[in-house]
Amino acid sequence: MNHDVDVVVVGAGFAGLTVARELGWMGAQVVVLEGRDRIGGRTWTDTRMGEPLEMGGGWIHWMQGHVWSEVTRYKLPVAETPWPDTAHWLVGGTRRSGSAAELLERMNDGMRRSIEDCMEVFKRPYEPTAGNGWRDLDRLSVTDRLAELDLDDEAYALCDAMWSQNFNAPAATGALTQALRWGAVSNGDWQLLLDICSHWRFRDGTVSLANAIRADVSGDVELGVHVARIDERPDGVVVTTADGREIAARACVVTVPIGVLGSIEFTSGLPQPARQVAADGQSSQGFKLWVRARGADQPFIAMAPSDEPLALIQWEHAFGDGGEFTAFSFGTDARKFPVTDLETVNQYVGRLVPGIEVTDFASHDWVGDPYARQTWAMLRPNQLEGVQALATMPGRVTFAGADYARGWCSFIDGAIESAMRAARTLRERVL
Structure with a gap:
């Protein structure tokens, strides 16, 4: 086979960008194909409601060594999401209140x-x-x-x-x-886990790291390109795009989420446990919601069981001098509780937090997004073996991404970790 490039990388999220950078530093010729019109994947620093907002993943921590090494490499400043003062929580439909420490x-x-x-x-x-x-x-x-x-x-x-x-x-x-x-x-500490998940973030958004890594990618990053087929052969891989273009390479790295695997034809086939995971989908089918509101005189957190529209809402920062604030929230079912209009959002929030009025909101339908079909990857029962089968597949097609990480699965750190593994694996196998 005559190879157009050494490696085709499918997806320009953190895994795709990192593996492209690493392979380029190893001397490989790489092209990255991304279906969206932007890089970053399920991280996305968008400007809505008059300020930058993380529409997808956003928090990082020094306990996550792979992403923190990138913070060090690119000298990226971090910022803090403050822990709130007051708390509200629902039990049997009844709201209770106290301090955040009591919660x-x-x-x-x-x-x-x-x-x-x-x-x-x-x-x-x-x-x-x-x-x-x-x-x-x-x-x-x-x-x-x-x-x-x-x-x-x-x-x-x-x-x-x-x-x-x-x-x-x-x-x-x-x-x-x-x-x-x-x-x-x-380390078995659930409160440390809470701190890792929701405390520290990039001051200038996840886009600051995505852009920094992209600047170190020596090959092309092509946006608006949908991959339809991946054909693994004994002497290479042919990647076919939706418009019929074929790219021949020595190897291919697939970084799409589990929810998108079914949209790509793999002619060499996936292991049966992996095919089952792709068919069933993983657990996360919720949403992230940002709100601008007024009526709270101090930072708060509110929580509710999974049968409520919102499982969590938390004050993030004051906005302007008019008593408004910005808060983030998460719901567990984007289809059962759609985020459609301001009146609906006020109903959702009002069940958890008394006396506040939402004046604006922002969200993205990741479940309906054809390049995601999910939020962050959280496995269902009986899926661990199937996902790890993808992460350790032999041959010229390998998988990387937060969904397939061995350590911090479903985090930015996991995406980077899996990309580092994939780059070294391909160097040892085919480059």
């Missing part, structure tokens, strides 16, 4: 015990399928574990709310092993 204390025992065996099950978190201790647990959901803990109604509701927010889906659909993996990379 954490009410759920502490249940959250601690829900992952107390995480470091025993995943002794080496970056080798998640090593050993067999995880196999029996992989058939269980998070709510299966919560049901074992004999929690009172309030503690159960709060733990359900926290895990549903983490999964961006009802906790009943999320795999216990997914929760335990997050626990293991957080």
Whole structure:
């Protein structure tokens, strides 16, 4: 086969950009094909409501070594999402209020015990399928574990709310092993996990890192190109775009989310467990919602169980001098509770936080986005083996991305980690 390039990378999120940079530094000729009209994938610093907003993933932490090394490499400033003062939470449809510290204390025992065996099950978190201790647990959901803990109604509701927010889906659909993996990379400390997930961010947005990595990519990054088919052959890979263009390469790195795998024809076939994951889809089917509002005199957090439209809403910062503020929130089901208009958003928010009025909102339908079909990847029961089968596939087609990461799966850190692995793997195999 005559090769047009050494490697075709499908997708220009953090995994695609990182693997392209690394392969270029190794001397390979690379082209990146991205379906959207922008880079960044499921991270997206967009300007709405008069300010930059992270429409997708945004938080990072120094406990996530792969992304923090990029913060160091590019000297990127970080900023803080403040921890709030007051808290509201729903139990059986009734709102309760107190301090944020009280909220954490009410759920502490249940959250601690829900992952107390995480470091025993995943002794080496970056080798998640090593050993067999995880196999029996992989058939269980998070709510299966919560049901074992004999929690009172309030503690159960709060733990359900926290895990549903983490999964961006009802906790009943999320795999216990997914929760335990997050626990293991957080040293078994659920409050450290909370800090990692929601405290520190890029001061200038995730786009600041995406642009920095893109500047170090030596090959082309082509936007608006949809990949329709990937044909692996003994001496190379042919990637066919939706308009019929064929690109021959020595290898291909696929970085699309699990939800998009079904839109690409893989002629060499995927392992059966992986095909099942692609057919079923993973857990997260919710949404992220930004609101501009007034009526709160101090920073707050509010939480609700997964049967509510919003699982969480949290004050982010004051806006201007008129008493308005900006807050972010997460809902667990984008189809059951669509974000459509201001009146609907006020109804959602009003169930959690008393006395505030939403004046504007911003969101993106990631579930309906043809290049995502999901938010961040959170596995269902019985899916860990299938996803890791993709992450460790032999041959000239390899997978990278937050969905397939071994450590911080579903985070920016996981996307970068998996890209580093993919680049080294292809160098050893075919370059």
